[in-house]
Amino acid sequence: MNRTIIGGVSDRTNRIYRFAIDETKYLPIAFLLPAVILIFFVVGFPMIYSLYLSFTDFTLLKPTGYEFIGISNYITLFKDRIFWLSFRRTILYIALAVNIELILGLVIANMMSHIVRGRGILRTIMMMPMMFAPILVGLQFKWFFNDQVGLINNILYSITGHPVIIPWLVQKPLGFITILVAEIWMSTPFMVIIFLAGIMSVPQEIFEASEVDGASGWQKFRYVTVPSISPFIFIAMAVRSLDVAKAYDLVSIMTGGGPARRTELIWTYVFRLAFTGQKFALGSSMSFITVLLSFAFTFYLFRKLLKARKI
Amino acid sequence: MKRKEYRKPKYLLSNIILILILSIFFIPSVWIVLTSVRPNIEINARPPIWVPRQLDFTSYTALLGRVESAEEFGFGQSVPFLDYARNSIIASVVSTILALVIGTLAGFVFSSFEFRGRDSIFLSFMLARAVPGIALSLPLLILFTKIGLSDRIYGLIIAYTAMNVPFTAWLMTGFFGEIPKELNDAAFIDGCSRWGAFLRVNLPLILPGLAASGIFAFLTSWNEFAVASVISRTTASKTFPVGLFDFTAEFVSDWRGMCAMSVIMLIPAVIFVIAVQRNLVKGLTLGAIK
Numbered sequence: 001m002n003r004t005i006i007g008g009v010s011d012r013t014n015r016i017y018r019f020a021i022d023e024t025k026y027l028p029i030a031f032l033l034p035a036v037i038l039i040f041f042v043v044g045f046p047m048i049y050s051l052y053l054s055f056t057d058f059t060l061l062k063p064t065g066y067e068f069i070g071i072s073n074y075i076t077l078f079k080d081r082i083f084w085l086s087f088r089r090t091i092l093y094i095a096l097a098v099n100i101e102l103i104l105g106l107v108i109a110n111m112m113s114h115i116v117r118g119r120g121i122l123r124t125i126m127m128m129p130m131m132f133a134p135i136l137v138g139l140q141f142k143w144f145f146n147d148q149v150g151l152i153n154n155i156l157y158s159i160t161g162h163p164v165i166i167p168w169l170v171q172k173p174l175g176f177i178t179i180l181v182a183e184i185w186m187s188t189p190f191m192v193i194i195f196l197a198g199i200m201s202v203p204q205e206i207f208e209a210s211e212v213d214g215a216s217g218w219q220k221f222r223y224v225t226v227p228s229i230s231p232f233i234f235i236a237m238a239v240r241s242l243d244v245a246k247a248y249d250l251v252s253i254m255t256g257g258g259p260a261r262r263t264e265l266i267w268t269y270v271f272r273l274a275f276t277g278q279k280f281a282l283g284s285s286m287s288f289i290t291v292l293l294s295f296a297f298t299f300y301l302f303r304k305l306l307k308a309r310k311i
Numbered sequence: 312m313k314r315k316e317y318r319k320p321k322y323l324l325s326n327i328i329l330i331l332i333l334s335i336f337f338i339p340s341v342w343i344v345l346t347s348v349r350p351n352i353e354i355n356a357r358p359p360i361w362v363p364r365q366l367d368f369t370s371y372t373a374l375l376g377r378v379e380s381a382e383e384f385g386f387g388q389s390v391p392f393l394d395y396a397r398n399s400i401i402a403s404v405v406s407t408i409l410a411l412v413i414g415t416l417a418g419f420v421f422s423s424f425e426f427r428g429r430d431s432i433f434l435s436f437m438l439a440r441a442v443p444g445i446a447l448s449l450p451l452l453i454l455f456t457k458i459g460l461s462d463r464i465y466g467l468i469i470a471y472t473a474m475n476v477p478f479t480a481w482l483m484t485g486f487f488g489e490i491p492k493e494l495n496d497a498a499f500i501d502g503c504s505r506w507g508a509f510l511r512v513n514l515p516l517i518l519p520g521l522a523a524s525g526i527f528a529f530l531t532s533w534n535e536f537a538v539a540s541v542i543s544r545t546t547a548s549k550t551f552p553v554g555l556f557d558f559t560a561e562f563v564s565d566w567r568g569m570c571a572m573s574v575i576m577l578i579p580a581v582i583f584v585i586a587v588q589r590n591l592v593k594g595l596t597l598g599a600i601k
């Protein structure tokens with residue numbers, strides 16, 4: 001403190017001032033450079049490379065001597081029935097998963113907000129699924145829904161008294177539903193944690209005022225709680241939509257997209273094309289289109305967010 | 312603020328339902344721990360046996376390399392558990408530290424400097440986060456093979472660090488934004504350089520943010536599957552998630568061994584998450600309110 005006051009406009013202060021200007025110029029670049037280089041190396045360059053390969057007939061079997069074949073991969077893709085099937089199913093998967101998680105998240109968070117003692121412990125319990133790797137959740141649910149020794153069929157066995165063998169992961173709508181259940185189990189806690197924090201940040205007086213006005217429990221929830229935490233709902237929905245769109249681990253381990261493509265989603269199909277089917281370039285074109293769609297969604301979202309937040 | 316309604320009977324039903332719902336989210340974890348210490352005969356029994364009659368820790372001793380019978384893990388093959396553990400720990404810890412350093416620097420720049428192109432760079436970071444690991448794994452495999460990084464822990468570390476930097480930068484931007492500008496000004500008046508202000512004033516205040524970002528980065532790397540499954544071929548770089556996948560590839564699915572490995576994989580996650588729970592919630596919600 002004293003030093004600065006005594007220093008006044010001495011040489012030393014001037015030097016610091018000059019430094020400050022230079023630093024404002026170069027420091028942001030120096031600080032950002034590692035991140036930019038790294039992201040370009042691991043994300044940017046591979047995406048550009050993948051775009052380039054999508055215009056060739058590259059396969060892993062023939063890594064050299066591939067030829068440029070224009071947009072014919074994209075034409076093949078748009079004519080591909082399974083591509084459209086998995087595309088539609090992915091959209092359905094995102095819509096169902098995110099909306100069910102939203103509703104469950106709101107309801108559970110609302111219930112938890114009424115509890116005063118032990119809320120911290122309940123929150124920790126609720127966070128348990130967040131610690132599971134998606135691959136772990138997939139493996140557990142594959143086992144829970146196993147037709148022979150699975151937990152669900154065992155429960156049904158004990159209730160009904162005779163062996164129940166429901167092939168949960170094999171039958172047509174059941175496989176998709178089972179994966180959806182696993183996804184919802186895994187990700188609802190994220191919603192609950194965010195919404196609970198949202199509800200706790202709303203001033204208690206607002207709830208009391210609505211009670212004085214004679215609002216019922218449902219009315220309080222619908223017209224006070226939900227609107228007050230809408231920014232939280234927006235961010236949670238946005239983050240979740242993008243994450244569910246990336247779904248691969250869970251489906252890959254539970255069914256691998258099968259049997260007979262009954263649970264095929266975009267990314268399991270990309271993997272199948274590129275590695276199992278040796279159509280690496282076709283897989284690249286599909287991967288590129290999907291990533292572009294995610295980009296558009298992210299771009300729209302963060303534009304809105306940046307405007308509201310001004311960083 | 313005290314919630315007066317707590318003891319009113321109108322929440323009794325709600326609380327009972329809540330406990331039922333929470334148990335659905337909690338029971339699978341208990342079941343996994345329980346199954347990992349039960350003998351295989353009980354697990355595969357028909358009709359099912361619900362209450363354990365005896366405890367059996369062979370699944371854990373087998374994981375640590377002491378295979379006692381041929382039935383363990385398929386046909387007497389032992390799981391290279393210690394290799395997975397080493398690879399997983401090195402890849403996650405090193406990439407978490409790197410991502411924290413690089414992401415924090417980026418977050419500091421985003422929150423405290425005004426310059427042309429800042430919003431574009433910030434946005435491009437978020438776009439990078441939207442690219443799923445499986446989309447990266449295909450071209451990364453070719454790239455890494457060319458420069459000798461495939462099936463190496465270094466390769467995984469580089470990939471994981473890059474995958475974690477955007478989210479770390481985003482969280483840290485929020486945490487730096489919480490620091491009042493006046494504090495920095497005060498530091499400059501006292502003769503601090505920008506760097507000094509960053510080190511002495513900002514860094515201590517963002518420690519909770521670092522804890523939260525660190526956990527997210529650690530969990531992402533620790534749990535990552537898509538990239539590792541493509542890049543890792545041998546025990547030189549296979550991590551836990553890839554190793555777990557091997558269990559299902561076995562001719563005989565060993566559910567007990569799978570459970571034991573899951574429990575071991577969960578332990579660090581549970582410890583870290585509980586340790587920094589409060590910061591985690593704050594980190595997650597900061598984006599929504601600021």
